[in-house]
Amino acid sequence: MSPELVAVLAVIIAAMVFDYTNGFHDAANAIATSVSTRALTPRVALGMAAVGNFIGAHLGTEVAKTVGDGLVDLPTGIPSLGIVFAGVLGAVAWNLITWYFGLPSSSSHALFGGLVGATLVAGLGSVQWMNIVQKVLIPMVLSPVVGLILGFVAMIALMWTFRRGHPGKLNRGFRMAQTVSAAAMAVGHGTQDAAKTMGIVVLALYTGGFQDDTTHIPQWVYWASATMLAAGTYTGGWRIIRTLGRKIIDLGPSEGFAAETVASSVLYFNAFVLHAPISTTHTITSAIMGVGATKRLSAVRWNVAGNIVIAWVTTFPAAALLACLLYFVCRPLFG
Structure with a gap:
């Protein structure tokens, strides 16, 4: 087995580990509202x-x-x-830290920060700062505001619309509707987060000399990334599910349906129209806050929201710093 193949396999394994942690870290994005409103049981929600x-x-x-092609050269x-290996490990480390504390941070921005940090400290290659600003930083600010x-x-x-409806019947109806909105959110999460792992694998194949460009995605990469994300999601990141489903606001079925519908719409627009890799975590969390604010501003537990925002802001630089440190540990293995 050639050294290049060993190195590529190491990066692919690291990417799959990231994909798995991304799944259980971000499972809350799709199901927290449905579970908290009892529209779905936890295991059914995770399976869906x-x-x-x-x-x-x-x-x-x-x-x-x-x-794969637009962030670093x-x-x-x-x-x-x-x-790439150090960058991915930096993202994994940050995912585990924020999961431990129950903070719904962005796995996407952890990955981007890790790649940028490792590239900068290595002094090899370059960061495409214009793309970082246009496709990462601007959406990072705008998607929560829009949500x-x-x-x-x-x-x-x-x-x-339903101001004259019977509360009991409306709650039953919105619980049923949440099955659809939660499914839409899950598919939207897959279009964003599995795609990021696929991009890393393709970047590794190109960098290792096993592929001629960074735009072709082999079929096995789709299946591997999708499988690992789905497996991680089914594991369920219960700490973050509790934060999103219970600690920000007390969600009812109608609030859960509204938040999921808005968040999934934003995800689809960015994936299929703008082709921008945005954070599903930022989007659903901000949608929950917006929905909660219709009751009264005090209905949103702003101290919890403040901790989440701090995690959002620090994710990119924190993952970059972790990747820098891990690069010096890993560099002798890739000499």
Whole structure:
């Protein structure tokens, strides 16, 4: 087995580990609201989310190309594979830290931060800062704002439309509707998050000299990324599910339906129209806040929201720093 093949396999394994942690870290994105409103039982919700992620992974081609080709430029060779390896491990480390504390941070921005940090500290290759700004930083700011505003507007619209409805019948109806909105959220999560892992695998294949470009995605990469994300999702990150489903606001079926519908719409628009790899975590969390604010501003537990925002802001630089440290540990293995 050639050294290049060993190095590529090491990066692919690291990417699959990231994909798995991404699944259980971000399972809350698709199911927290449905579980908290008792629209779905936890295991049924997780199973549905896993299937949705698996399906969505096969729809995220353009996002995968953005990750594989649009963030960093690396020359081919084993040293560059060491950069990708350290970047992915930095993202895994940050995922585990934020999962432990129950903070719904962005696995996507952890991955991007890890890649950028490892590339900068290695002094090999370059960061495509314009793409980072346009496709990562601007969406990182705008998607939560859009989610917050649309969540508020959608909830107001539902309240006005069903203002004369019977509360008991409405709750039953919205619980049934949440099955659809949660499934849509799960598919949207797959289009975004599995695609990022696919982009990393393709980048590794190109850097290792096993592929001529960073735009072609082999079929086995779809299946591997989709399977690992689905498996991680089924495991369920219960700490973060509790944070999203219970600690930000007390969700009812109508609020859960509105938040999931808004968040999944934003995910689809970015994946299929803008081809931008946005954070599913930022989107659903801000939609929940927007929905909650329709009750009254004090209905949102802003101290919890503040901790989440701090985690959002620190994710990119923290993952970059972790990747820098891990690069010096890993560099001798990729010499």
